[in-house]
Amino acid sequence: MNKTIMFKSNLALGVCAFVTFIAACTKNDDATTVDPAASTTTITEVVKANYKSMVTVSTSGNTITLKSEGVPDHVTPYWGVGNALYEAQKSDGALTPGSLRSQNFVMTLTATPTEATTKEATSLGPIGMALNGVAIYNDREGGNVPVDAAVLQTMDRGGAHSGPGGLYHYHFDGDFTSKDDAKLIGFLRDGFPIYGRKDMDGSYPSNLDTNGGHTAATADFPNGVYHYHSSAMNYLNSGYYILKAGSYHGTKGTFTF
Numbered sequence: 001m002n003k004t005i006m007f008k009s010n011l012a013l014g015v016c017a018f019v020t021f022i023a024a025c026t027k028n029d030d031a032t033t034v035d036p037a038a039s040t041t042t043i044t045e046v047v048k049a050n051y052k053s054m055v056t057v058s059t060s061g062n063t064i065t066l067k068s069e070g071v072p073d074h075v076t077p078y079w080g081v082g083n084a085l086y087e088a089q090k091s092d093g094a095l096t097p098g099s100l101r102s103q104n105f106v107m108t109l110t111a112t113p114t115e116a117t118t119k120e121a122t123s124l125g126p127i128g129m130a131l132n133g134v135a136i137y138n139d140r141e142g143g144n145v146p147v148d149a150a151v152l153q154t155m156d157r158g159g160a161h162s163g164p165g166g167l168y169h170y171h172f173d174g175d176f177t178s179k180d181d182a183k184l185i186g187f188l189r190d191g192f193p194i195y196g197r198k199d200m201d202g203s204y205p206s207n208l209d210t211n212g213g214h215t216a217a218t219a220d221f222p223n224g225v226y227h228y229h230s231s232a233m234n235y236l237n238s239g240y241y242i243l244k245a246g247s248y249h250g251t252k253g254t255f256t257f
């Protein structure tokens with residue numbers, strides 16, 4: 001039984017007990033009937049339950065605000081030699097200049113995302129935030145050109161690299177977010193969640209729209225939600241899989257840093 005329903009039932013029982021001395025308590029028929037609306041998990045609940053401790057979550061009205069320093073909670077060569085979380089880059093790889101640096105990320109998203117009438121293309125820079133506070137980028141690099149073979153060399157095993165200002169960001173799924181599974185990766189600025197390549201039944205979704213998403217059940221939203229998936233296409237045969245390309249399904253919130 002759904003937690004929300006149980007809570008409602010218990011609340012009803014409590015109220016019944018309180019008013020028993022005034023009137024006979026009528027049986028609450030609703031308690032045994034699953035109400036789809038009442039049992040729907042909210043975006044706010046899933047955000048609060050899944051973002052890690054290094055991300056501060058606050059809500060105001062219909063807006064959720066996520067704050068983080070934007071640094072990974074895992075090993076990467078981009079920490080720089082000497083850091084406890086430093087590891088060497090892959091043997092055939094290269095690195096962008098400089099080490100990653102702490103940021104001042106503030107991302108806002110709506111708690112009740114809906115499909116936008118006109119879809120806005122994602123752009124360079126942060127388009128979302130992973131559960132550990134690291135920025136999610138699309139499939140583009142400076143000059144708005146798709147990540148190419150040379151840039152691929154700079155990706156670590158998290159599918160990330162560091163950009164200007166030491167801003168570390170994920171372009172691909174990888175060892176620390178999701179890898180060929182149905183894990184929740186984070187949320188994009190439009191308030192919709194992004195998952196790994198698979199749905200929770202272990203299959204690859206076959207009905208994704210042009211923006212890489214669809215409406216279906218997930219482990220976090222058993223009654224269904226619009227969500228993006230990491231691409232199931234092996235990008236340029238690199239072994240990396242793009243997190244998100246194309247447009248937002250909804251309307252993006254702000255992301256300052």
Ligand SMILES: [Zn+2]
Pocket residue numbers: 137140141161163169171
């Ligand atoms: Zn990049």
Ligand SMILES: [Zn+2]
Pocket residue numbers: 198199205214216227229
């Ligand atoms: Zn799905």
